[in-house]
Amino acid sequence: MRLLMIEDNESVTQMMELFFLKEQIDVTFVHDGKVGYERFLKETFDLLIIDLMLPSMDGMTICRKVREVSDIPIIILTAKESESDQVLGLDLGADDYVTKPFSPLALIARIKAVSRRLAPASNDDKILSGTTHSLQTEYFQIDKTTREVLYKNVPLEALTPKEFDLFYFLIEHPRQVFSREQLLERVWGYQFYGDERTVDVHIKRLRKKIATEEHLFLHTIWGVGYKFDETD
CATH class of the missing domain: 1.10.10.10 (Winged helix-like DNA-binding domain superfamily/Winged helix DNA-binding domain)
Structure with a gap:
């Protein structure tokens, strides 16, 4: 499973990198919204993790634009108090959300759940x-x-x-x-x-x-x- 995580907070990506490495998950980190969306268009990923507050292009816009061309699973990251953002993100086509501050293990659990659903039956x-x-x-x-x-x-x-x-x-x-x-x-x-x-x-x-x-x-x-x- 190959992930693209678009998150401008480098401390968050550094923390998650350790957990992804431990779980042997292939992940690409991008810290800019527009750059992240362009990477999505050029490369092949199985799951997107998108923060809503991003420079150049916000997470809502990325989610909407991705849904115009793909049904790739999307998990959004949002502030705990931003309930309206959570609902809007789901309305735009996100499959799930994780509130900040979040437990890395909770995010890994969501990723694994998606991975099980994506695995084709033999x-x-x-x-x-x-x-x-x-x-x-x-x-x-x-x-x-x-x-x-x-x-x-x-x-x-x-x-x-x-x-x-x-x-x-x-x-x-x-x-x-x-x-x-x-x-x-x-x-x-x-x-x-x-x-x-x-x-x-x-x-x-x-x-x-x-x-x-x-x-x-x-x-x-x-x-x-x-x-x-x-x-x-």
Whole structure:
């Protein structure tokens, strides 16, 4: 897994370099927003870690521009008190956020969770598990290998990695209600230490992409959580 971390605070990158080295993670550090975005365009990375406050080009702009051309997973770094920035970052297509000051181990855990989701299943794994990693409902076809979603055989707008993971999980468990905490643990793949609104933002984005005049598909069960249901 190759990472690009765009962070102007050199003390933060120096601290993280030690942890990345210990975990044998290949990472490129850039301290300027515009330079970081240009590196992203020229080179191949598997994950972006972007601070929101950057010189030359801020993290929000980078996130928006990246999402125009790629569905690469994005983790944003934001100040703890900047809740509006966290929500806006998720709204622009970030998959997760880590608040400053943060624990290096918490960031490593998020990176590992993404790494597990990106790892393709081998043919032997598919045979042993007895699944082709595809699901079909009355309205949707969703393929976990190609990460494509069809609605009535028509491709949907591209989903971000986290949107896809969330949608796939909910379709796997039709009409079953999951709390925000359960979704964070089952879909994000680790205990979430931040704000649960990340689930709300991803559900909101998904609804914009999949809901029709006839069907909402993703339902809010007030005081409990969310479910996928085609029968409404």
